[in-house]
Amino acid sequence: MATTVQAPGPARPPAQSSHRGASPSLGAKLRAPGFYRAAWMMVLGVAFATGLTWLVRMSTGHTTFRHFIDGEAILTVSLIAVPLLFLIGIGGFDYWFYWALGKPTRPEDHSGHGAYSWRDYFRVNTDHKVIGVQYTVTSFFFLLVGGLMAMLMRAELAQPGAQFVDANTFNGLFSVHATLLIFLFVIPVFAGLANFVIPLMIGAPDMAFPRLNALSYWLLPVAGAMMLASFLAPGGAFADGWTAYTPLSTNMPVGQTFFSIGVQFAGASSIMTALNFLVTIITMRAPGMSFFRMPLLVWANFATSLLVVIATPFIAASQFFVLLDRALGFNFFNAGAGGDVLMYQHVFWFYSHPAVYIMMLPGFGIISEIIAVKSRKPIFGYRMMAFSLLAIVVLGFTVWAHHMFTSGMAAWIRIPMAITTAIIAVPTGIKIFSWLATLWRGVLHLDTPMLFALGFLTTFTLGGISGVMLAMIPFDIHVSATYFIVAHIHYVLFGGSLMTIFGGVYYWFPKMTGRMFDERLGKWHFWTTLVLFNLTFAPMHVLGLQGMPRRVATYATKFADLNLLVSIASFGLGLSTLIFVYNMITSWRGGPRALANPWRGLTLEWQVSSPPPVFNFDRVPTVVGGPYEYGVPGAVHGIFKPAPAGAGASAPPGVTLSPSE
Amino acid sequence: MEAASISVHGAGHGEHEHHGPPPANRSSRVEPQLLGMLLFIISEVMVFGAFFTAYFFIRVAQGDPWPALGTQLPVEVAGVNTAILVSSSLTLHWAQASIKNGNRWGLKAGILTTFLLGCTFLFVQINEYANIGFAPQDAAQQTIFYSLTGLHGAHVLIGLMLLLFVTIRSFRGHYSPEEHRGVEVPGIYWHFVDIMWIIVYTTVYVI
Amino acid sequence: MPSRRAIGGALLAALLAATAGIALSYAIHWFPVQATTQAKNTDRLYHVLVIASVPIFVLVVTVVLFSVWQFRMRPGQELQDGQPIHGNTRLEVFWTAIPALLLLGLVSYSFVVLRDNEKKPGGVPEVQIGVTGQQFFWTYEYPPSVTGGRPLKSYQLYLPEGDTVYFNMRSKDVIHAFWIPAFRLQEDVVPGITTHYRATLDRVGDYPVVCNLLCGAGHSLMRSTVHVVTRAQFQAWLKAQERAGSTVATASAGNPARSRLPGAVVGAAAG
Numbered sequence A: 001m002a003t004t005v006q007a008p009g010p011a012r013p014p015a016q017s018s019h020r021g022a023s024p025s026l027g028a029k030l031r032a033p034g035f036y037r038a039a040w041m042m043v044l045g046v047a048f049a050t051g052l053t054w055l056v057r058m059s060t061g062h063t064t065f066r067h068f069i070d071g072e073a074i075l076t077v078s079l080i081a082v083p084l085l086f087l088i089g090i091g092g093f094d095y096w097f098y099w100a101l102g103k104p105t106r107p108e109d110h111s112g113h114g115a116y117s118w119r120d121y122f123r124v125n126t127d128h129k130v131i132g133v134q135y136t137v138t139s140f141f142f143l144l145v146g147g148l149m150a151m152l153m154r155a156e157l158a159q160p161g162a163q164f165v166d167a168n169t170f171n172g173l174f175s176v177h178a179t180l181l182i183f184l185f186v187i188p189v190f191a192g193l194a195n196f197v198i199p200l201m202i203g204a205p206d207m208a209f210p211r212l213n214a215l216s217y218w219l220l221p222v223a224g225a226m227m228l229a230s231f232l233a234p235g236g237a238f239a240d241g242w243t244a245y246t247p248l249s250t251n252m253p254v255g256q257t258f259f260s261i262g263v264q265f266a267g268a269s270s271i272m273t274a275l276n277f278l279v280t281i282i283t284m285r286a287p288g289m290s291f292f293r294m295p296l297l298v299w300a301n302f303a304t305s306l307l308v309v310i311a312t313p314f315i316a317a318s319q320f321f322v323l324l325d326r327a328l329g330f331n332f333f334n335a336g337a338g339g340d341v342l343m344y345q346h347v348f349w350f351y352s353h354p355a356v357y358i359m360m361l362p363g364f365g366i367i368s369e370i371i372a373v374k375s376r377k378p379i380f381g382y383r384m385m386a387f388s389l390l391a392i393v394v395l396g397f398t399v400w401a402h403h404m405f406t407s408g409m410a411a412w413i414r415i416p417m418a419i420t421t422a423i424i425a426v427p428t429g430i431k432i433f434s435w436l437a438t439l440w441r442g443v444l445h446l447d448t449p450m451l452f453a454l455g456f457l458t459t460f461t462l463g464g465i466s467g468v469m470l471a472m473i474p475f476d477i478h479v480s481a482t483y484f485i486v487a488h489i490h491y492v493l494f495g496g497s498l499m500t501i502f503g504g505v506y507y508w509f510p511k512m513t514g515r516m517f518d519e520r521l522g523k524w525h526f527w528t529t530l531v532l533f534n535l536t537f538a539p540m541h542v543l544g545l546q547g548m549p550r551r552v553a554t555y556a557t558k559f560a561d562l563n564l565l566v567s568i569a570s571f572g573l574g575l576s577t578l579i580f581v582y583n584m585i586t587s588w589r590g591g592p593r594a595l596a597n598p599w600r601g602l603t604l605e606w607q608v609s610s611p612p613p614v615f616n617f618d619r620v621p622t623v624v625g626g627p628y629e630y631g632v633p634g635a636v637h638g639i640f641k642p643a644p645a646g647a648g649a650s651a652p653p654g655v656t657l658s659p660s661e
Numbered sequence B: 001m002e003a004a005s006i007s008v009h010g011a012g013h014g015e016h017e018h019h020g021p022p023p024a025n026r027s028s029r030v031e032p033q034l035l036g037m038l039l040f041i042i043s044e045v046m047v048f049g050a051f052f053t054a055y056f057f058i059r060v061a062q063g064d065p066w067p068a069l070g071t072q073l074p075v076e077v078a079g080v081n082t083a084i085l086v087s088s089s090l091t092l093h094w095a096q097a098s099i100k101n102g103n104r105w106g107l108k109a110g111i112l113t114t115f116l117l118g119c120t121f122l123f124v125q126i127n128e129y130a131n132i133g134f135a136p137q138d139a140a141q142q143t144i145f146y147s148l149t150g151l152h153g154a155h156v157l158i159g160l161m162l163l164l165f166v167t168i169r170s171f172r173g174h175y176s177p178e179e180h181r182g183v184e185v186p187g188i189y190w191h192f193v194d195i196m197w198i199i200v201y202t203t204v205y206v207i
Numbered sequence C: 001m002p003s004r005r006a007i008g009g010a011l012l013a014a015l016l017a018a019t020a021g022i023a024l025s026y027a028i029h030w031f032p033v034q035a036t037t038q039a040k041n042t043d044r045l046y047h048v049l050v051i052a053s054v055p056i057f058v059l060v061v062t063v064v065l066f067s068v069w070q071f072r073m074r075p076g077q078e079l080q081d082g083q084p085i086h087g088n089t090r091l092e093v094f095w096t097a098i099p100a101l102l103l104l105g106l107v108s109y110s111f112v113v114l115r116d117n118e119k120k121p122g123g124v125p126e127v128q129i130g131v132t133g134q135q136f137f138w139t140y141e142y143p144p145s146v147t148g149g150r151p152l153k154s155y156q157l158y159l160p161e162g163d164t165v166y167f168n169m170r171s172k173d174v175i176h177a178f179w180i181p182a183f184r185l186q187e188d189v190v191p192g193i194t195t196h197y198r199a200t201l202d203r204v205g206d207y208p209v210v211c212n213l214l215c216g217a218g219h220s221l222m223r224s225t226v227h228v229v230t231r232a233q234f235q236a237w238l239k240a241q242e243r244a245g246s247t248v249a250t251a252s253a254g255n256p257a258r259s260r261l262p263g264a265v266v267g268a269a270a271g
């Protein structure tokens, strides 16, 4: 082992003290990239918005002074201008400006690499490891906020009738809840973990486009802040669900604009990241790492990135339509003027169904890593695992209208959609069964990451099965938009995605922080989560079947008992999440130092120190075998010496990375 | 677009004791910048795809008359505009060919004409809006007409900015027969904008 | 390799669990009362789905628990690896084909149910009922074909038991959804188009009508009741309405949903 562990990153090089050194003058601060510059530029943004709307309104025949100023118009323009100026302010674009103006561009001197103090996490940093951590921590913050909203919802729903929030606020709560958890938690947190792990896994020093990577991170806080800020908007937060169906959304108070624009930023962020992943995976793999020697996490993110690049533009467009209808009085969805209301749902779901796989496939990758390492066995049917991912990508684009079985669209569309929807369970099943087969005759290390992986297998299967039921049109016609759907949502998103995320965070925590987490607390977290999760969401199936609609602040008294149970369980679930938060924070600050390879994994990220050196590898490793050859005598995945002629799977000379040494 | 960690001088730039990362292995013959641009164009195509979906629903699924009753589209003007944009693609190609043979003058002249032709297109487009006699607020057909042409106009604008940068850089003496990625990659985008217009023109104006 | 007895035991446990699960699924009463033939078909479909699903879920859980029981790391195995099994084509084909067939079977059956639920009944003409959704209440129109006289508008929904009703649904503002849980039927009510569905009533009684698509602040209050009555009572009710004249005027005053509306939202959505 020792031979392969590399010296930790160099001490902060002098190059950096120049622009990170002891407090410079205020003037310098205001000019240098950072929050000071961002601050005044944001003010500039508001001024710009005011001026622009003023000019436009003046030129379009608003005569009296009163008409020059229009709050909603200014707000709308500000929502676009201010974030952009913020990004410029913190320095997200500096390099490109130099490039654009043809100035001699500073070649990357890597001064942006590495984090030497917690402050560096609040700067534009081009190091994929730093960005990975930034991503992960930010998205967990939004999990807590979104979860807190869920707690408020459950408190309101604990009894029928109105408790303490009015209907409009309640609608705002679940809308923002879902929006945060989908666009600012699940999707980015997967991007964060992948950001940290993938370059290491494929033996690359960084992502292909480090500056683009930094920019796509900084778009997140912007989008998140916007979603939250919508609560302050006159008329309250956007209150028509994360689906924002028209024409309700085109008639919402201005809070809706925060959603329409916020989604643009979140979407731009995930497109950039996906593009970055694809280019990195295609062009930067270590010598010898053929596609079928890539760890399945890399495969999973490859598939996901394809989905993102192809599908995300559709939600961007759908929100453009809404924005244009709202701000400029266009007629996309104005049935009175020949607009088509259902068109919105088609465009929206053409993204948002693939989006549910964007929120699951990276999790599949994580599970493959954990289960292979923790049961000390090769993944069963590696190639089928890879192909099933691609099958899901393709099928994922052919099922969107299963969200529209009761929408009043042309009836015949339901038939092909139902078939493809049912069939998509097959590749997913292949994965589940392959994981089960991987457990068979392994040596299972039942620690926290593994527990979450096993928990995922059971809870996700349940959620998937309820999904397949929903593919059966007559049944869906009854339960569509009921709590049965809410149950499905959470079984797949919490029992699916979130379980894999917890597992993945525990699994790579030593690598990311260089510390070990508290195993005992981890187990507590798992068991409380598993039990309370089922107590919270299983009863929702029954509620839905019995006729309780979703998205209601109050309900018929006959649903009271089950709802009370659900609410109580959900509070417990919330508290169990706090165990995790506590464990992470304390372990990060004071946990025992982690070995380079605590799980004895074969994949490359485990072959460097924890945390990895600033530049990942001194020498780009050479890959000579599959990533999961556990139990294969003398099997090797990668070496830090140039490969021998025709790097075969046979153990070559050089420092082997096999864990059995 | 830039790929620092892959840039040739990645490891070379070892000022001070702190050295850069080892140059990454190139596992594909495709240029990262090129691949990035192609992927970006894919998602751009999807944006247009979404707008064409709206167009499809309003014109075909709804069967609203096209163009809306009492309006007609200036097919000829737009046709001339199409010619302008197509020729801009040719001049761009000329610029690229020139720099490949180290002909700096050809590069500058070519890129500048391309830029100006692009501006002309946009100018004509705006003029068309001004005189077309209907507004997007009128009805769905007008909405989708303005949206599709407007979306494309926005892309022309993006393309023009890229071209502007390239122009500035080429006048400041960047690019050489060896290193002209900076002309190639934005060039691809411009060609995409061009092709997209031909599709928009045929669907919206012609058929 | 785990002992035959262990595997046998696990299989037995799984079998018991599956049967128990299915039995339980019949014990639990999942649905509200069945007031239409469609409801009967849909509930049957649901039970078939449960019977198909329980074994799958039990299978997955059993394998997980069995592995934890048999293959968990024992003291001293810290550095051991498992069996290097890379795959088994026969097995992989098997678990691709079986679910595929099962799913095709299920989805075909669901299509049969769908056809039965939606097909036009022969013989007796259907009762055409107009439904209009608007924030946040329903109004119902009884065309001359039903009243035999003037068309009738009402906030009350009375339907004749034994007949097949065909709803023609329109919206005045945003999307609503006309859901009658006791019928197991719903469809969105979309501005700009008319949507339909068909219900064959076979049980007298009063059942809730629920707006099941978020339509604004009043969404959770957009409720109504459907009174399924005998044909005779239905005719009598129609006559009564005839005499009272269109009930809309009178009823609208006392309409619960309406009186609760936060005006702002109506304004906003009407815009």
Ligand code: HEA
Pocket (backbone or CB within 6 Å): A243, A356, A357, A359, A360, A402, A403, A404, A405, A421, A422, A424, A425, A426, A428, A429, A430, A432, A460, A461, A462, A463, A464, A465, A466, A467, A468, A469, A470, A471, A472, A476, A479, A480, A481, A485, A488, A489, A492, A493, A496, A497, C056, C060, C099, C100, C102, C103
């Ligand atoms: C992570 C997110 C995620 C995932 C992975 C899925 C997976 C699936 N979903 Fe789900 N879905 C959502 C998130 C997700 N969904 C959300 C958020 C909504 C609500 C949106 C809204 O309205 O707000 C929704 C809504 C939704 C609907 C619309 C319901 C309605 O509004 O009326 C439907 C209908 O078909 C559906 C189906 C499916 C199916 C068939 C799968 C399949 O991919 C599942 C496949 C997996 C399995 C089946 C389990 C493992 C397989 C086996 C063990 C093999 C053997 C199994 C069988 C033979 C059955 N989903």
Ligand code: HEA
Pocket (backbone or CB within 6 Å): A143, A144, A145, A146, A147, A148, A150, A151, A153, A154, A174, A175, A177, A178, A181, A182, A185, A186, A240, A241, A242, A243, A486, A489, A490, A493, A494, A497, A498, A536, A550, A551, A552, A553, A570, A571, A572, A573, A574, A575, A577, A578
């Ligand atoms: C990844 C996605 C995700 C996650 C993790 C969750 C997590 C939770 N969700 Fe979410 N939910 C959705 C995605 C998600 N949800 C979506 C897409 C919808 C559809 C919205 C729509 O209709 O448009 C939805 C809708 C939805 C509804 C239906 C609203 C309605 O239709 O009226 C409900 C109701 O109970 C609910 C509850 C919960 C609960 C209790 C949790 C819990 O798991 C949360 C647990 C976590 C925490 C609580 C955070 C950590 C704890 C703290 C910060 C401390 C505070 C704790 C205490 C005070 C006890 N959710």
Ligand code: CUA
Pocket (backbone or CB within 6 Å): C133, C134, C135, C136, C175, C176, C177, C211, C212, C213, C214, C215, C216, C218, C219, C220, C222
């Ligand atoms: Cu009408 Cu909800």
Ligand SMILES: [Cu+2]
Pocket (backbone or CB within 6 Å): A352, A353, A356, A399, A400, A402, A403
């Ligand atoms: Cu879906």
